[in-house]
Structures are given as structure tokens and as C-alpha cells.
Amino acid sequence: MADMSQEEQALKKVKQKALEEARTRAERVPSPFKLKVVQGDEVRYHDLPAASVTVGRSSENDLVLRDGRLSRHHCRIEYVDGEWFVVDVGSQNGTWLNGRRVRRSPLGEGDEVRVGGTRISLMPKAAAEEDTRSGDTVGMGDLTATVEGGLAQGIESEVLLRLQAIAAAMNSELHVETLLNQIIDHAIEMTGAERAFLILVGKKSMEFRVARNFERQEVGSPEFAVSWSIATRVSSSGEPLLCVNAAEDERFSSEDSVLTLGLRSVMCVPFKVRNRVLGVVYVDNRLQKGVFSDMDFRILKILADHAATALENARLYEEVLAQKQRLEEMNCRLNRQVEEQDSRLRVAHREASPHVTGEILDRPGTPGALVGDSAAMRDLRSLIQKVAKSDLPVLITGESGTGKELVAKAVHAMSSRARRSLVSENCCAIPETLLESELFGYKKGAFTGASTDRDGLFVAADKGSLFLDEIGDLPMSLQVKLLRVLQEGDVRPIGAEKPRRVDVRLMTATNQDLELAIEEGRFREDLYYRIKVVSIAVPPLRDRREDIPLLIDHFLALFAREQGTRPKRITPEAVEILKSYAWPGNVRELQNELKSMAALGGDVLGREDVPVHVQDQVELLVGEESGFHDLNELVEAIESREIQKAMRKSHGNKTRAAELLGISRFALQRKMDKYGLRFAPED
Numbered sequence: 216m217a218d219m220s221q222e223e224q225a226l227k228k229v230k231q232k233a234l235e236e237a238r239t240r241a242e243r244v245p246s247p248f249k250l251k252v253v254q255g256d257e258v259r260y261h262d263l264p265a266a267s268v269t270v271g272r273s274s275e276n277d278l279v280l281r282d283g284r285l286s287r288h289h290c291r292i293e294y295v296d297g298e299w300f301v302v303d304v305g306s307q308n309g310t311w312l313n314g315r316r317v318r319r320s321p322l323g324e325g326d327e328v329r330v331g332g333t334r335i336s337l338m339p340k341a342a343a344e345e346d347t348r349s350g351d352t353v354g355m356g357d358l359t360a361t362v363e364g365g366l367a368q369g370i371e372s373e374v375l376l377r378l379q380a381i382a383a384a385m386n387s388e389l390h391v392e393t394l395l396n397q398i399i400d401h402a403i404e405m406t407g408a409e410r411a412f413l414i415l416v417g418k419k420s421m422e423f424r425v426a427r428n429f430e431r432q433e434v435g436s437p438e439f440a441v442s443w444s445i446a447t448r449v450s451s452s453g454e455p456l457l458c459v460n461a462a463e464d465e466r467f468s469s470e471d472s473v474l475t476l477g478l479r480s481v482m483c484v485p486f487k488v489r490n491r492v493l494g495v496v497y498v499d500n501r502l503q504k505g506v507f508s509d510m511d512f513r514i515l516k517i518l519a520d521h522a523a524t525a526l527e528n529a530r531l532y533e534e535v536l537a538q539k540q541r542l543e544e545m546n547c548r549l550n551r552q553v554e555e556q557d558s559r560l561r562v563a564h565r566e567a568s569p570h571v572t573g574e575i576l577d578r579p580g581t582p583g584a585l586v587g588d589s590a591a592m593r594d595l596r597s598l599i600q601k602v603a604k605s606d607l608p609v610l611i612t613g614e615s616g617t618g619k620e621l622v623a624k625a626v627h628a629m630s631s632r633a634r635r636s637l638v639s640e641n642c643c644a645i646p647e648t649l650l651e652s653e654l655f656g657y658k659k660g661a662f663t664g665a666s667t668d669r670d671g672l673f674v675a676a677d678k679g680s681l682f683l684d685e686i687g688d689l690p691m692s693l694q695v696k697l698l699r700v701l702q703e704g705d706v707r708p709i710g711a712e713k714p715r716r717v718d719v720r721l722m723t724a725t726n727q728d729l730e731l732a733i734e735e736g737r738f739r740e741d742l743y744y745r746i747k748v749v750s751i752a753v754p755p756l757r758d759r760r761e762d763i764p765l766l767i768d769h770f771l772a773l774f775a776r777e778q779g780t781r782p783k784r785i786t787p788e789a790v791e792i793l794k795s796y797a798w799p800g801n802v803r804e805l806q807n808e809l810k811s812m813a814a815l816g817g818d819v820l821g822r823e824d825v826p827v828h829v830q831d832q833v834e835l836l837v838g839e840e841s842g843f844h845d846l847n848e849l850v851e852a853i854e855s856r857e858i859q860k861a862m863r864k865s866h867g868n869k870t871r872a873a874e875l876l877g878i879s880r881f882a883l884q885r886k887m888d889k890y891g892l893r894f895a896p897e898d
Contacts, residue, residue, distance in 0.1 A: 247339060247340060248263055248299075248324070248337040248338060248339060248340065249261060249262055249263065249337075249338055249339075249340050249343040250262075250263060250268065250278070250292070250335060250336075250337065250338075251335065251336045251337070251338040251343065252278070252280075252333060252334075252335050253333065253334040253335075254280070254282070254332065254333050255332070260338070260343045261278065263292075263294075266293060266294040266295070267291055267292070267293040267294070268291060268292045268293075269288065269290075269291045269304075270285075270289050270290050270291060270292070270330060270335070271285055271286055271287050271288045271289040271290070271306075272285045272286065272287050272289070272407045273287040273288060273508075274508070274510075275287075275288070276288065276289075280330070280331070280333050281377075281404070281405065281407070282330075282331040282332055282333055282404070282407070283331070283403045283404050283405075283406070283407045283408060283429045284308050284330075284331030284332060284429055284430075285306070285308070285330055285331045285333075285407065286305075286306040286307050286308070287407075287503075287506065288304050288305075288306075289303075289304065289306040289310065289330050289331075290302060290303045290304055290306060290310040290328075290330060291304060292322065292328075292335070298321055299321070299322040299323070299337060300319060300320065300321055300322055301317065301319070301320055301322045301328050302318070302319045303317065303318050303319070306330070307502065308330075308331060310328065310329075310330055311328070311329040311330070312326060312327070312328055312329075313326055313327055314329075322337060323337065324336075324337050324338070324339065377405070378405070378514065378517055378518065378521070381401050381405075381518065381521070382521040382525075384397070385397060385398065385401075385521060385522055385525035386521075386524070386525050386528065388525065388529065389528070389529050389532045389533070390529065390533075391526065391529045391530060391533060394522075394525060394526060394529050395413055395424050395425045395526070396425055396427070398413060398425070398496070398518075398522040398525075398526070399411045399412070399413050399425045399426075399427050399496075400427065400431060401518060401522075402496055402498055402515060402518055402519075403427070403428075403429050403498065405511075405514050405515070405518060406482065406498055406507060406511040406514060406515055407506065407507075407511065408429065408482075408498035408499060408500060408506075408507075409428060409429055409499060409500040409501060409502070410426070410427070410428045410429070410434055410440070410498065410499055410500075410501075411425075411426075411427060411428075411496065411497070411498040412425065412426045412434070412437055412440070412441055412496075412497040412498075413425040413426075413486070413494065413495075413496055413497075414441075414446055414450070414494050414495050414497060415486070415493055415494035416450055416492060416493060416494050421446065421447070421450065421494065423437045423438060424494075426440070440476070441476075441497055441499070442461065442476065442478060442481065445458070445461070445481060445483050445497070446483060446495050446497055448483075449483045449484065449485055449495045449497075450485065450492055450494065450495050453485045453487060453490070453492050454485070455482075455483065455484040455485060455512070455515075455516055456481075456482070456483045456484075457481075457482050457507060457509075457512045458478070458480065458481040458482070459480065459504060459505050459507075460479055460480070460504035460505065461478035461479060461480075461481045463504075476501065478499060478501060479499075479500055479501055479502065479503055479504040479506070480499060480500040480503060480504055480505060480506035480507050481497070481498070481499045482497075482498050482499070482507050482511065482512055482515055483495050483496070483497045483498075484496050484512075484515050484516050484519045485519065486519050486522065486523045486526075487523055488523045488524060488526075488527045493523055493526065493527075496515065496518075496519045496522070498515065547633070547634060550634055585618070585621055585622070585625055586762065586765050586766050586769045587759055587762035587765060587766070588761075588762065588765060589759040589761045589762045591754040591758055591759045592754075592759060592762060595622070595751070595753065595754065596625075598751055599622060599625050599626055599629065599751070600629060602626055602749050602751060603625075603626045603627075603628075603629035603630040604630070605749070606630075606631075606632075606720050607720075607748040607749045608701070608720070608721045608722070608723070608745065608746050608747075608748045608749065609623070609626060609720075609721075609722045609723070609748070609749045609750070609751060610686075610722075610723050610724070610725070610729075610746050610747040610748075610749070610750050610751070611623060611722065611723070611724040611725075611750075611751045611752075611753060612724070612725060612726070612750065612751070612752050612753070613724075613726060613752060613753030613754070613755070614726055614753075614755050614801055614864070615726050615800065615801065615803070615863075616756075616800045616801035616802055616803030616804055617753040617754070617755055617756070617801045617802060618753060618801075618802050618803075619684065619724040619726075619753055620639065620682065620684060620724065622724075622751055622753055623637070623639070623680075623682040623722045623724065624637060624682075626680075626722060626751075627679070627680045627682075627720075627722070630680070630720070632678065632679050632680055632720060635676075635678045635679030635680070636675065636676060636679040636680075637676070637679060637680045637681075637682060638672050638675050638676040638679065638680070638681050638682070639681075639682040639683075639684065640653065640654070640672055640681075640682070640683055640684070641683075641684040641685055642683055642684065642685045642686060642688050642689045643684075643685045643688045647690050647693075650689075650690070650693060651692075651693055651696070651709065652669070652671065652709055653671060653672060654671050654672050654673060654693070654696075654697075655671040655673060655696070655700075655706050655707065655708055655709065656668075656669050656670045656671030656673075656674055656706070656708035656709070657669055657671075657708050657709035657710055657711075658708055658709065658710035658711050659710075660710065661708075661709045661710025661711075662709065662710070665709075665710070668708075669708075670708075671706065671708060673700065673706045673717050673719055674706065674715065674717060676717075676719045677717045677718060677719060678718050678719075679719070679720070680719065680720045680721075680722060681719050681720070681721050681722070682722045682723070682724070683721070683722070683723045683724070684723075684724045684725075685724070685725060685726075686723035686724065686725050686729075686746065687725040687726075687727035687729055687732055687737075687738060688727075691737075691739070694738070694739045694742050695739070697742065698739065698741060698742045698745060700717075701721065701742075701745045701746070702745070704716060704717065704718070705717070721746065723746045726866075727866055728865075728871070729743050729747075730743075731868075731871060755798075755801055756798040756801040756802055756805065757797055757798055760794050763790070763793055763794045763805070764790055764794070766802065766805060766806075767785060767790060767793065767805075767809060768782075770805070770806050770809045770810070771783050771784075771785070771809065771813060774809070774810060774813045783813055783816065783817075783818055783819070783820055784818065784819045784820070785819070785820040785821075786819060786820065786821045786822070788821065788822050789820055789821050789822050789824065789825050792822060792825050792829065792830060792833050793805070793808075793825065793829070795833045796829045796832060796833055797832060797860075799859075799860060799863060808826055808829065811826070812824045812825065812826075832856070851890060854886060854890070855890045855892060857876065858872070858876065858883065858886060858887060858890075858892060859892065859894070861873075861875040861876050862892075862894040863894075867894050869883055869884065
């Protein structure tokens with residue numbers, strides 16, 4: 216062992232001597248390069264004063280980088296025998312050259328070294344100086360001046376500037392959860408910690424609000440990842456704490472959590488406002504001792520002080536918003552009571568028009584409920600809540616029977632216009648000759664039979680919402696007039712000399728492909744973008760089959776309520792059959808089939824009460840009890856079904872249906888003739 220030690224010492228002396236000789240040669244021959252250092256949007260240039268430049272987080276390095284992903288001593292760039300090399304010195308996250316992790320590799324002009332989030336490359340001095348003169352880069356002084364003229368003071372000044380920028384950013388963030396994540400990410404970045412935790416003091420105990428590592432990944436089970444004795448001590452005393460090596464610190468070496476976790480470097484500072492401790496910021500490095508310096512400790516304390524103030528401001532802001540919302544809700548209820556009489560007058564003025572809808576209810580078993588607990592329905596409800604906060608036009612898309620009108624009712628009911636009317640109309644339900652007067656109204660004498668003035672739907676929906684279903688079937692002549700209303704906010708009744716100003720939120724719905732309609736010249740592109748400012752897609756029932764049992768219970772309860780009887784029960788076998796059916800008519804078809812089953816069946820609905828065509832298709836899908844005797848019969852049934860689905864989806868357009876099926880239009884027509892298929896568009 217002694218001989219080996221002597222050999223190692225001799226080898227070390229040889230290497231040191233070679234390095235000194237190389238450094239001397241490099242100092243005699245000025246380097247034609249500068250180091251280009253890129254951190255985010257910041258670019259710096261540094262001279263190469265020596266044959267070896269060390270890089271890392273520690274202030275002992277020639278090039279100091281404040282990046283939590285770097286090791287204290289990360290790598291070095293050295294000049295040996297006329298060639299530059301990059302050498303990793305045992306860093307935790309590695310040194311990368313042109314996207315490849317290296318231990319030692321030649322470094323030439325155009326090569327890029329990446330350490331953490333920093334990129335370093337060699338750049339000719341002339342080009343670097345030209346960039347600096349042109350103002351394209353931010354020069355931070357050369358490396359020699361930094362090393363010889365007070366490295367620590369230079370870093371501290373830079374850190375103070377960064378802390379100032381961070382404090383400004385935190386004070387401008389008023390969303391508590393976003394702010395908490397920012398605090399922890401800044402703590403890791405500024406101190407070079409491996410992990411960081413924000414632990415707040417709750418009413419009964421301390422709770423983790425954020426737990427992340429230097430890669431901004433969540434730390435699982437954080438309550439088992441920290442020393443509670445350290446966190447509790449700091450939160451109760453209000454005094455910050457720095458452990459160079461927690462396992463050997465006599466204050467905590469006997470603590471089970473410290474020994475179990477194998478803690479090394481730990482910093483924990485109080486998070487307080489006006490001498491009131493809100494919690495603690497806890498950062499650590501489990502692999503190395505002595506990672507955190509006194510400067511890191513000071514930085515974390517300053518950061519925690521600014522962060523606590525920012526959090527208090529964000530909390531107060533959210534409390535004010537919540538109180539404002541409560542006041543608005545109270546005011547809304549009072550306004551509804553005051554305007555009840557006005558609503559009755561509006562209903563009478565529109566001659567008890569069936570276009571006015573009731574208030575949305577979300578309880579199962581009541582009309583208008585949006586029933587379902589699938590992921591698709593949860594996403595839909597979440598989107599409705601977001602859309603309801605604005606007055607932007609909404610386009611609701613989805614197949615027939617999915618409940619597009621219910622979505623429109625929900626948006627209106629959750630909006631600031633809820634106390635006003637929601638007026639609805641189906642563009643297919645009224646002849647084209649009458650639709651214009653229905654939408655915009657008319658003046659007395661405007662045409663034969665116009666014996667009095669009549670307000671249109673836009674006026675009826677003033678200060679409220681207007682829902683136009685099947686907007687894809689709106690005639691081109693009316694599309695132009697609707698576009699004008701959306702652009703100008705005025706409606707001109709037929710025969711009127713002056714327009715009338717209206718404040719209406721427009722919601723539209725369609726089961727058509729409007730982009731295809733635009734290509735075919737059936738729908739105006741400029742109107743499409745006007746009505747599709749916000750889009751809501753309602754999922755078909757086959758994409759949320761897990762909601763079918765809830766819908767069954769909902770409709771059976773609704774039917775019983777209408778009849779004044781007790782809801783009928785249904786067997787699990789019948790439910791499974793209904794879940795397996797494709798439901799081309801979606802929720803509307805399910806409602807109608809259940810209504811028929813409830814009317815014709817007994818107190819308990821079983822398999823025998825399920826309609827035959829539903830059972831047949833389910834058996835076809837299962838195949839085991841399909842009843843088909845040969846392959847040709849099975850193929851015919853499947854092809855017929857899929858052709859009908861494609862024709863429904865394309866609304867009778869055979870070219871589009873053929874594209875959906877992946878066959879030619881000629882092949883589609885031949886199969887329809889073969890199976891005697893005729894397409895009748897849905898209502």
C-alpha cells in the first residue's frame with residue numbers, strides 16, 4: 216500500500232508539472248479563442264487566460280455558474296499539446312459534447328459543451344468582439360479580471376440582481392398554487408439544491424404544499440423524505456438552520472429520520488410575515504456534505520422573506536376575489552327576485568314563446584340534467600364552466616342526440632347572463648321564408664299579413680343568450696345578415712328604417728362538418744370563424760359507456776316523476792346489454808328506448824324488455840350468439856351497419872361517407888344497391 220501511495224504521489228507530481236508547463240506555454244502564446252457562455256437568453260464572453268479553466272457552482276472555480284443542475288466542481292476546459300479538451304471531473308449530471316456524454320474529449324471551434332442548462336463553446340476572438348461591439352451580446356468582463364479582481368463580490372452583485380428580478384416576478388403572481396411552485400423552483404436554482412420542500416403550518420399540523428427536485432419533478436411521499444425534527448425546530452423557533460453534514464451534526468445525529476434518510480447537506484429557513492411563521496423552506500442534498508455555503512444560506516433567507524410577503528399578498532387577493540364572488544352571487548339572487556316581474560312580462564310579450572328555456576338543473580332525475588361521471592363528461596363540465604365566464608360566441612358540435620342544447624343551457628345558466636333569458640331556435644324547424652322575420656322581427660305593413668310590429672329572437676334575447684341549433688342549415692342569404700349582426704351588434708327588422716342595438720351572446724350548434732360545408736360552398740367561411748370563437752365538442756354516448764347506468768337511473772326516475780309512480784328497477788343483465796349497444800342516436804335514443812321499456816315492462820325490467828334490434832346488434836358484436844349461419848350473412852350485416860353509420864355521419868354525402876369507409880364512391884354505391892340501402896336523413 217505504501218509503494219502504491221508513493222507511485223500515486225509521483226504520478227500526481229508529473230501531472231501537476233505537465234499542467235504548469237502547459238499553462239506557461241498557453242500564457243506565452245495568447246489564445247485565439249474566447250469562451251462563449253449561453254444561459255437562457257443571456258450570452259457572455261470570457262477570455263482564456265490559462266491552459267485550464269475549471270467550471271462549476273463553487274466560487275473556487277474559474278468560471279462560476281449558478282445552476283442547480285451543476286456539481287460544485289463539474290468540468291474543466293484545458294489546453295494540452297496544441298489542442299483544447301473538455302474533461303468531466305466526476306459531476307453528478309454529466310458533461311455533454313454535441314449531445315453526447317463524455318469523460319474527456321477534444322474540443323474544437325463549432326463544438327458545443329452542455330452542463331446543466333448552460334451551453335459553452337469556443338469562439339474566435341474577432342467574432343466575439345464584433346458581437347460585443349454590435350450589442351448582440353451582454354459582456355460580463357473577462358475571466359482574468361473576475362478571478363483576480365474579487366470573484367465573490369462579483370457573484371454577490373449578480374445574485375442580488377437576480378434576487379431583485381425574482382422578487383418582482385413573485386410579487387406579480389397572484390395565483391397561490393403557481394406562486395408556491397415558483398418559490399421552490401427559485402430556491403433550487405439559486406442554492407443548487409438537489410430537492411426543495413415548502414411546508415406550511417396548518418391549523419392542526421404542518422402540511423406539504425410543494426415538493427420538487429432540481430428537474431422540477433414532484434417528490435413522492437414527501438413526509439418520509441425530510442427530517443421532521445429539523446423542520447419542526449425551525450418552524451417553532453423561527454430561526455434558520457444550516458447543516459454541513461446532518462449525519463455528523465451533534466444537534467441531529469441521534470434523530471432517527473436523519474440516520475434513516477442518510478442526510479448530508481441541509482438548509483431550513485422560516486417562512487414568515489410580520490414575525491408570524493407561515494411555514495419553512497427546506498432544501499437538501501443527500502449525496503454530498505458541505506454543498507451549501509454561507510452565501511447560499513443568505514440567499515435562501517432573502518428569498519424566503521420575499522416569498523412569504525408575495526404569498527401573503529396572493530392569499531389576500533384570492534380572499535378578496537372569493538368575497539367579491541359571494542357578494543356578486545348574493546346580488547344576483549336579489550336581482551333575480553327584483554326582475555321576476557320583468558321576466559313574466561317578457562314571456563307574455565313573446566306570446567308565451569316556446570323558445571324560452573328554463574333554468575338548468577344538475578341533479579339526476581330532473582329535466583335538463585347533464586348526467587355522467589366519465590372522464591369525458593368531467594372534461595365537458597370543466598370546459599363549460601370556463602366558457603361560461605366570458606361572453607364569446609360558442610359553437611357546440613356533436614352527433615344528433617348527444618345533448619348539445621343541454622350544453623347551451625348549462626353555459627347560459629353558469630354565465631353572468633343567467634338572470635336574463637335564453638332564447639332557442641332550430642334553423643331547420645322554420646321555413647326559409649319565415650326564418651328571417653323570426654330572427655330579426657318586422658314592422659307593421661312590411662309584408663302581407665304584418666298587421667303589427669313584432670320583435671325577433673335577437674331582441675327577445677337582448678342582455679341574454681340566443682341559441683341557434685343546426686346552424687349548418689341556415690340559408691346563405693341569412694348567413695350574410697347574421698354575420699352583419701355579429702360584426703355591428705345591430706339588428707334591422709324587416710321594413711324598419713333604423714337598426715336596433717342589441718346585446719346578445721350567440722351560441723350555435725351543429726352535427727355537420729362545417730369545414731366540409733365551406734369547401735362545398737354551403738357555408739360562409741367568415742361566418743364560421745365568427746361563431747367558432749370558442750368550440751365545445753359533446754362526446755357521443757359510445758365514447759362514455761360507463762355513464763349508461765347513471766343515465767338509465769336518471770331516465771327511469773324522470774319517467775316515474777312524470778307519472779307520479781315509483782321508479783322501475785332494471786336487472787344487471789339488461790344494463791350490460793344496453794351498455795354494449797352502439798347507440799347511433801346517442802342519449803336521445805337511449806331515453807326513447809327506456810321510455811318504451813318502462814311503459815311496456817313490469818316493475819323490474821329484464822333482458823326480455825330490451826328492444827329486439829338492440830339485442831340483435833349486441834349479439835352481432837359479441838358473435839357467440841349472433842344467430843348467423845354463414846360468413847356471408849355476417850359480412851352483409853356488418854357492412855350494412857357501417858354504411859348506415861357513415862351515411863349518417865356525412866349527412867347523406869356519399870363521397871364523404873366513402874372516405875370515412877376507406878372505399879371508392881363507386882364501391883359504396885354498389886354495396887348500397889346490393890343490400891337495398893336507402894338513406895333517410897335524421898330530423
